[in-house]
Amino acid sequence: MNKGGKIDGYLPKNKWARALIVVILSLLAVTFLFPFYWMIVTSIKAPNEILTWPPTFWPLQPSLESYVEVMDAIPIGQMYFNSIFIAVITTAGQILFSSTSAFAFAKLRFKGRNVLFTAYLATMMVPVMVTLIPRYVIMADLKLVNTHASVILPILFGTPFAVFLMRQFFLTLPTQLMEAAVIDGAGYPRIFFQIFFPLTKPVVSTLGIFCFMGSWNDFLWPLITLQSTPLKTLPIGLASFQGLYGVEYNLLMAGAVLSVIPVLIVFLMAQKQFVEGIALTGLKG
Numbered sequence: 442m443n444k445g446g447k448i449d450g451y452l453p454k455n456k457w458a459r460a461l462i463v464v465i466l467s468l469l470a471v472t473f474l475f476p477f478y479w480m481i482v483t484s485i486k487a488p489n490e491i492l493t494w495p496p497t498f499w500p501l502q503p504s505l506e507s508y509v510e511v512m513d514a515i516p517i518g519q520m521y522f523n524s525i526f527i528a529v530i531t532t533a534g535q536i537l538f539s540s541t542s543a544f545a546f547a548k549l550r551f552k553g554r555n556v557l558f559t560a561y562l563a564t565m566m567v568p569v570m571v572t573l574i575p576r577y578v579i580m581a582d583l584k585l586v587n588t589h590a591s592v593i594l595p596i597l598f599g600t601p602f603a604v605f606l607m608r609q610f611f612l613t614l615p616t617q618l619m620e621a622a623v624i625d626g627a628g629y630p631r632i633f634f635q636i637f638f639p640l641t642k643p644v645v646s647t648l649g650i651f652c653f654m655g656s657w658n659d660f661l662w663p664l665i666t667l668q669s670t671p672l673k674t675l676p677i678g679l680a681s682f683q684g685l686y687g688v689e690y691n692l693l694m695a696g697a698v699l700s701v702i703p704v705l706i707v708f709l710m711a712q713k714q715f716v717e718g719i720a721l722t723g724l725k726g
Contacts, residue, residue: 477701484508484694491690507695514692515678516670517699523589524674525703527663528656530593535652536645539599543607544633548619558608565601573665580666591666592674596656603648610644611637653707657700675700 483491484507486500511517546558580591614637622632660676667673679700682693 480694480697480701483690484698486691488689488691507691508699511692511695511699515681515696517675517678517696519671520673520675520678521699521703523672524657524676524700527589527592527674528653528703531596531656532649532652534593534597535599535603536648538597539603539648540607540638540641540645541633542599542604543611544637546604547608547611548616548637549629562601562605569661573662576662577665586666587668587672589667589672592659592663595662603652606648606651607641607644610641614640650708654704657704 482499485503485505486497487502487504490497490500546554576595577586580586580594585591585594618636619632622636627635658676659674660680663674664677664680667677675696679693679696682689682696
């Protein structure tokens with residue numbers, strides 16, 4: 442990849458091969474973007490036009506009435522705030538605690554380090570459903586059910602995937618940096634926060650996007666623990682448009698469009714670091 446961000450050096454020199462690659466990539470782009478286009482178009486269609494056959498790829502009478510109805514049907518502003526608050530807190534917590542754990546697994550030498558790390562990663566194979574009841578019992582014993590703390594605490598201190606991602610990046614950094622700092626009298630907290638953590642911008646951006654998206658789209662656990670409407674998050678509010686006898690597709694799609702906006706903004710702001718972080722974290726095992 443050159444300075445302009447182009448990938449000409451990775452494309453074949455044969456013009457027909459280059460054209461074929463461009464066509465394939467264009468088709469893939471259209472395939473991935475079409476669901477988003479259909480979501481937006483459906484949100485501005487009239488309810489009687491959504492299920493017509495053959496389908497219309499552009500509404501006959503575009504209208505923003507569905508967005509107005511969504512804002513009247515649910516307290517979307519409060520749900521927006523709840524989702525953003527929970528996502529920001531959990532993302533910051535996961536980045537901090539996963540980074541410190543990953544630093545220890547990557548750079549500190551202690552007995553049983555690899556065994557402990559392998560056992561920690563093995564918890565990723567435990568189905569989420571298995572831990573739902575124990576987590577709920579713990580939150581109930583702490584009297585945190587129906588509070589935002591019940592959603593934040595279970596994932597605040599990091600996940601195996603987050604620790605693994607950060608550890609892979611720390612393994613690519615030279616250990617001589619830590620050895621030199623130790624000789625100069627620096628302790629491990631200072632070495633981490635002043636030397637290693639500032640170098641993790643690409644992978645932190647990647648991890649931040651993953652954590653933010655995971656928290657923003659989380660549905661099952663908040664649905665179980667949050668019972669009061671003022672505390673509910675946006676995914677729970679959108680689920681209210683799926684009734685027992687039918688689905689209000691226009692309202693559901695309008696709400697989905699509104700829910701995608703923050704995640705899209707976060708991704709666009711950190712797109713360059715996201716791609717760089719994905720590339721760097723796979724360099725060393």
